[in-house]
Amino acid sequence: MSLKEKDYMPREELQSLQLKRLKETVERAYHLVPFYRKKFDEAGIKPSDVKSLEDLKRLPFTTKQDLRDNYPFGLFAVPLEQVVRIHSSSGTTGKPTVVGYTRHDLSVWTEVMVRTYLMADVNEKDIVHNAYGYGLFTGGLGFHYGAEAIGASVVPASGGFTKRQLMLMKDFGATVLCCTPSFALHLAEVAKEEGYNLKEDFRLRAGFFGAEPASKALKETVAEEWGIQYVEAYGLSEIIGPGVAASCKHGNLHVFEDHFIPEVIDPETGEVLPDGEEGELVLTTLTKQALPMIRYRTKDITVIHREPCPCGRTILYIESIKGRADDMLIVNGVNVFPSQVEHVIAKVEGVTPNYVIVVDKKGVLDKLEVWVEVDESILKDGVGTLERLQRKLEEELLNNLYINAKVKLVEPKTLERSMGKAKRIVDRRQLEGGR
Amino acid sequence: MRGKFAVKQISVFLENRRGRLADVARALSEAEVNIRALFLADSSEFGILRLVVNNPEKARAVLSAEGFAASETDVFAVEVEDRPGGFYKVVKTLSENGIDVEYTYAFAGASNRAILFFKVPDSEFDRALELLSNEGHKLVEAAEFYT
Numbered sequence A: 001m002s003l004k005e006k007d008y009m010p011r012e013e014l015q016s017l018q019l020k021r022l023k024e025t026v027e028r029a030y031h032l033v034p035f036y037r038k039k040f041d042e043a044g045i046k047p048s049d050v051k052s053l054e055d056l057k058r059l060p061f062t063t064k065q066d067l068r069d070n071y072p073f074g075l076f077a078v079p080l081e082q083v084v085r086i087h088s089s090s091g092t093t094g095k096p097t098v099v100g101y102t103r104h105d106l107s108v109w110t111e112v113m114v115r116t117y118l119m120a121d122v123n124e125k126d127i128v129h130n131a132y133g134y135g136l137f138t139g140g141l142g143f144h145y146g147a148e149a150i151g152a153s154v155v156p157a158s159g160g161f162t163k164r165q166l167m168l169m170k171d172f173g174a175t176v177l178c179c180t181p182s183f184a185l186h187l188a189e190v191a192k193e194e195g196y197n198l199k200e201d202f203r204l205r206a207g208f209f210g211a212e213p214a215s216k217a218l219k220e221t222v223a224e225e226w227g228i229q230y231v232e233a234y235g236l237s238e239i240i241g242p243g244v245a246a247s248c249k250h251g252n253l254h255v256f257e258d259h260f261i262p263e264v265i266d267p268e269t270g271e272v273l274p275d276g277e278e279g280e281l282v283l284t285t286l287t288k289q290a291l292p293m294i295r296y297r298t299k300d301i302t303v304i305h306r307e308p309c310p311c312g313r314t315i316l317y318i319e320s321i322k323g324r325a326d327d328m329l330i331v332n333g334v335n336v337f338p339s340q341v342e343h344v345i346a347k348v349e350g351v352t353p354n355y356v357i358v359v360d361k362k363g364v365l366d367k368l369e370v371w372v373e374v375d376e377s378i379l380k381d382g383v384g385t386l387e388r389l390q391r392k393l394e395e396e397l398l399n400n401l402y403i404n405a406k407v408k409l410v411e412p413k414t415l416e417r418s419m420g421k422a423k424r425i426v427d428r429r430q431l432e433g434g435r
Numbered sequence B: 001m002r003g004k005f006a007v008k009q010i011s012v013f014l015e016n017r018r019g020r021l022a023d024v025a026r027a028l029s030e031a032e033v034n035i036r037a038l039f040l041a042d043s044s045e046f047g048i049l050r051l052v053v054n055n056p057e058k059a060r061a062v063l064s065a066e067g068f069a070a071s072e073t074d075v076f077a078v079e080v081e082d083r084p085g086g087f088y089k090v091v092k093t094l095s096e097n098g099i100d101v102e103y104t105y106a107f108a109g110a111s112n113r114a115i116l117f118f119k120v121p122d123s124e125f126d127r128a129l130e131l132l133s134n135e136g137h138k139l140v141e142a143a144e145f146y147t
């Protein structure tokens, strides 16, 4: 079977392969990793209880905290002699998470990256400009080896040096760009400032973008500015790195299901949700040796679709990641992500990007306020301008998020900041023991 | 004309929280900035304080350092007799010539003179100065406020 054919396997064949691999993974994890054995024992489950794919939902979850608690190598299922590569995520809080690969794991990774590239039919004639960071981060090497395996010419540009990257992209005639969506936009902006004509001076035809959530508007802008096919590449180092899922020409983010089983759960109760419902993505690896992951909670919010995709792939697809479960707020039954609020604020002039979302109870209803710091530039005009700005923000929030929010303009530097991530949510509902 | 008559006004954003106005006054007083005229426009939740001071650059630096959103805007000042009709004559000249007054404020100075401050659209600033001066109004030089 060619690599591409794996995306088109008959469902029954795929499911029996998944079940076989799931059983093997559970056996190995239970017998080789004390952490898994303890968790299974506590839950009263034995590997032999896994008789069908339906039984997956009986298994306990694994979290990022479990990786941290077992830092650095506690969850490895093979001795270090068999580990040929180690990657690590930069931990913003506490210890970083560490992931390891056997030679077999690296070949699985390369395979799913090749299948990612095939979403835009990348071949040996392509020149792949890889601007993902090389190093501990999985982005750089993941995209690198996938393109090399195809036989394309890879330019390992890594991050930074925007102007030099543009020069190389033009001079080498790059046809494929790999980077984060925000860097793709930045490249386009700098290129225009430098006087390049994006469509005439460059030969790009496709781009593979991931490692951060991107709004629909950002994706469309990147695709239009560069005139390319936008392929979304989804993955996380705990599972393998990039290569968990990639979007086809119809924009559907297909999961490479013969290697990873996706589930969507209610982040609060842990219940598996029916297809089509929004919740937290949970992934189980089926072929990883060094670091098998059973029901890993990604904290990413998405929806599973099993209806057929016009591209003909039989593997299911998920929706583009909407945000992090950690950050999700439920306000009067509507899911609200700070990133959505951020997009609204970014589009409106007169306020800074600094904001805080404050949720409170008013009777039985939740009351939402968005506090935004004003920008000095707007003070030249009268108070009426500020009031119009307030109303405009409220309207935009209603149109884009379907929530009635009260916008409050505040003085600069009054909103709390921390070194890394700003605190964006103040939820006062819990204080009253309401929920 | 603009260079001579453009008065640098400081606009400060204030939340309607107790003590914020006092904070502005304290900061300026500690920096020995003298307030020549002020005007507060507010809604139920916030206000914009307009200040004409003797040292606009210093005032703005001090306020920014204290965490206020402060910006500089050009306004102009007209001296009128402190009696009924003084304000009307100036406004009439501007409105008859289609110049919108975005906001205005006044203070009654020494003897029987009053000073009016006007903010007009930036694109109309020079025309407003010329019109007023041609019609015999007395424009006040910016330097008179900066001492």
Ligand SMILES: [Zn+2]
Pocket: A248, A249, A250, A252, A254, A309, A310, A311, A312, A313
């Ligand atoms: Zn498809």
